[in-house]
Amino acid sequence: DQQVKQNSPSLSVQEGRISILNCDYTNSMFDYFLWYKKYPAEGPTFLISISSIKDKNEDGRFTVFLNKSAKHLSLHIVPSQPGDSAVYFCAASEIQGAQKLVFGQGTRLTINP
Amino acid sequence: EADIYQTPRYLVIGTGKKITLECSQTMGHDKMYWYQQDPGMELHLIHYSYGVNSTEKGDLSSESTVSRIRTEHFPLTLESARPSHTSQYLCASTRGQETQYFGPGTRLLVL
Numbered sequence: 586d587q588q589v590k591q592n593s594p595s596l597s598v599q600e601g602r603i604s605i606l607n608c609d610y611t612n613s614m615f616d617y618f619l620w621y622k623k624y625p626a627e628g629p630t631f632l633i634s635i636s637s638i639k640d641k642n643e644d645g646r647f648t649v650f651l652n653k654s655a656k657h658l659s660l661h662i663v664p665s666q667p668g669d670s671a672v673y674f675c676a677a678s679e680i681q682g683a684q685k686l687v688f689g690q691g692t693r694l695t696i697n698p
Numbered sequence: 699e700a701d702i703y704q705t706p707r708y709l710v711i712g713t714g715k716k717i718t719l720e721c722s723q724t725m726g727h728d729k730m731y732w733y734q735q736d737p738g739m740e741l742h743l744i745h746y747s748y749g750v751n752s753t754e755k756g757d758l759s760s761e762s763t764v765s766r767i768r769t770e771h772f773p774l775t776l777e778s779a780r781p782s783h784t785s786q787y788l789c790a791s792t793r794g795q796e797t798q799y800f801g802p803g804t805r806l807l808v809l
Binding site: 589617619621626627628629630631634674676680681683684685686687688689690691 | 704731733738739740741742746748754756789792795797802803805
């Protein structure tokens with residue numbers, strides 16, 4: 586039973602354009618959502634988060650949108666840069682208690698020059 | 699950015715050996731976590747700790763064990779490694795309700 590799903594295993598975007606990565610979740614108890622970026626031999630690097638009391642959070646080139654009714658969130662990267670090429674993981678948790686993160690399968694983003 | 703360290707970064711070991719993967723953080727974070735990731739797959743929580751002398755099993759069953767004797771240290775031990783334990787092991791920590799930050803990971807290969 587996959588509680589967090591990233592249905593696109595890969596995405597290819599031209600440099601300078603917008604990258605949109607999507608994530609769906611099923612557990613209505615989740616109230617805190619995060620995006621991490623990961624290279625193969627390294628640990629995930631935190632990018633941006635959003636709590637369920639908001640529907641949008643921005644940090645520089647990164648914006649996360651949350652649609653609670655659809656149980657859907659997305660990460661927008663604009664403009665996309667070659668250094669953004671990596672695997673992006675969506676994660677969700679309940680902000681109270683242990684904050685156990687549940688991860689999606691990841692989307693491999695490739696930015697083409 | 700959090701200062702969280704994992705050693706070794708890479709480990710190749712034979713079946714049946716006992717191994718300990720080290721994880722340390724220098725921020726005084728109370729909560730620490732171990733996740734396991736197979737190539738191309740999602741990360742799964744295998745152990746977590748609320749603080750000293752607290753350890754809990756995660757959502758993915760694991761034959762490994764953990765201990766939390768000091769705030770900054772959260773080692774993971776496999777008593778008898780098997781090829782099925784081959785994976786990447788990632789340690790994370792946080793304080794209160796803040797974001798979890800990850801270490802660089804240990805890539806384990808059991809022959």
